[in-house]
Amino acid sequence: MSFMNDDTTIFYRDATELAHLIRTKEISPVEVIKVHLDRIETVNPKVNAVVTLMRDDAVNAAKAAEKAVMNGDVLGPLxxxxxxxxxxxxxxxxxxxxxxxxxxxxxxxxDATAVARFKAAGGIPLMKSNLPEFSAWTETDNLVTGRTNNPWNLERTPGGSSGGESAAIAAGMTPIGIGSDVAISVRGPAAFTGIAALKATHGRIPYTGHYPAVTQRWWHVGPMARTVRDVALGYSILKGPDGVDGYAVHQSNADSSDVNLAGRALKIGWVSDGAFGPVDSEITAAVKAAAMQLSDLGFDVEEVRLPFLGDPLATLMTTVYGEIVPYIKKLVAGRESDLHEIGKGIIAFSDPSFSDYLTAEHNAEALRSGFAGFFQKYDVLLCPVNPMTATPHGAQELTVNGETVSWMHVMRATSPFNVTGLPALSVPYAFSSERLPIGIQLVSKWLNEATILRLGALLERRGGLGDRRPPL
Structure with a gap:
């Protein structure tokens, strides 16, 4: 089995290509693991994305994987x-x-179901990645494993709650990973660090083995990677029921009933400030550029309004926090001093009144109905992921286009699709004038992940990203 000599061609290759090179004996799994371990040793002290390194197990698994290749065994996609x-x-x-x-x-x-499925596909678990306490914040920081930095600018956050995943993947410490999303948590970090991530239709990927279970009806487990094709590969492995998660009821091949468009051009609506403002002007420019690109490719594209949007972030906060706060309060009773500021903030929340909770549930249903109507006319919604590029660590207030907004505004354009359970893809698209990544978001009707993955691959290839390697 021959090896490549340039390590950088290994740790910045995507998972799809690495799997091909391993299968065709152009590179050894042992060498792949070694190069990634070396990369972790070099850059993780600056980024702090890795919380547990499975060094010995990974090396042993790589040796077994190499033996399987040489024996001509049947090989999984990872x-x-x-x-x-x-x-x-x-x-x-x-x-x-x-x-x-x-x-x-x-x-x-x-193992969580998602972890078991990646392993069954031949993947080798290499590391556990950092997150905020209880996965409940947009900054990745905690009292156990500390703060994670954005590899594009160490003074900026990689986001949360899957910020350790996004930072590790962007920095070349791992080609593909498994994150999770309750309001922003795979798509936002992906956009902040210049990678891709998918929040599939709720229930497409089993949640089994993820913490906390109490808010399962809002959470989504999802793949994260540097390329859309890797995200598509990860999704193909992760989707389908496991017989445990009661929301994971869609068969792997389930699709929206009218996914066969019979050759007609997709109809795409795009919006930025008009629905999710204020949005940084460079991000709005990127969304407009993506819309023009799609139009040039022959798709039917027009700017739209979302008059039914309301305040989905408030709806999500009332429902999710209304469910998790009482649980966390019981869990931490007597150990409040062990909590990070994130955890302390959670237990400081007042339980919503029954009336407020019911109103939030009603608003969630109304939003689902609004998007059901939208997707009768349009096949895809194109919009921002985050309204701004990666923010300074710990920022509580932000200025966006001259307006002062709270840190929660970062979830403005992602939370609607958790409330509704719609599939949404974060696509790395451009860079800001500060050389920070800009992502765009593609949303489709329920069970139509195939369409946004297809479009994401088109945009990613043409988005002018250039070199995706952070300055580490």
Whole structure:
């Protein structure tokens, strides 16, 4: 089995290509793991994305993977490829501390379904990645494993709650990983760090083995990677029921009933400030450029309004926090001093009144109905991911186009699709004048991930990203 000599051609190759090179004996799984371990040793001290490194197990798995290749065994689609795992997902026999002192030293007995599926596809677990306490913030920081930095600018956040995943993938420490999303948490970090991520239709990918279970009806587990084709590969492996998650009821081949468009051009609506403002002008420019690109490619594209949008972030906060706050309060009773500021902020929330909670539920249903009508006319919505590029660490107030907004505004353009369970893809598209990544978001009707993955690959290839390697 021959090896490549230039390590950088290995740790910045995507998972799809690495799997091909391993299968065709152009590179050894052992060499792939070694190069990624070396990369982690070099850059993780600056980024702090890795919380648990599975060095010995990964090396042993790579040796077994190499033997399987040489023996001519049947190989899975991720055979010999390393992957990373957000530390909210259980890993059998491996620390899963969930960013909280309350779970320090926790070692699960079983893998989360998503982890088990990547392993069954031949992937090699390499590392657990950092997250905020209870996965409940847009900054990746906690009292157990500290703060993660954005590899494009160490003074900026990679976002949250899958910020460790996004930073590790962007920095070349892992080619593909598994994150999760309750309001922004795979798509926002992906946009902040210049990678791709998919929040599929709710229930497409089982949530089994992810913490916390109490808000399962809002959470989505999803693939994260440097390329859309890797995200599509990860999605193909992760989707489908597991017989445990009661929301994961769609068969792997389920699709929206009218996905066959019979050769007609897709109809795409785009919006930025008009629905999610204020939005940074450079991000709006990127959304407009993507719309023009799609039009030039022959798609039917027009600017739209979303008059039914309302305040989905407020709806999400009332429902999700209304469900999680009482649970966390019971969990931490007597151990409040062990909480990070994130956890302290959670237990400081007042429980919503029954009337407020019901109103939020009604608003969520109205939003679903609004988007059901929208997708009767349009096949895809194109919009921003985050209204701004990566923000300074700990920022509580932000200025966007001259307006002062709270840190929660970062979730303005992502939360509607958690409230509704719609599939949404974060696509790396451009760079700001500060050389920070800009992502765009593609949303489709329920169960139509195939369309946004197709469009995302087109835009990603043509988006002028240039070199995607952070200055590390």
């Amino acid at each position: 055979h010999g490829v390393p992957f990373s795992i957000k530390d909210a997902l259980d890993t059998a026999g491996v620390l899963t501390q969930r960013g909280s002192r309350l779970f320090a030293g926790n070692i699960p007995a079983q």
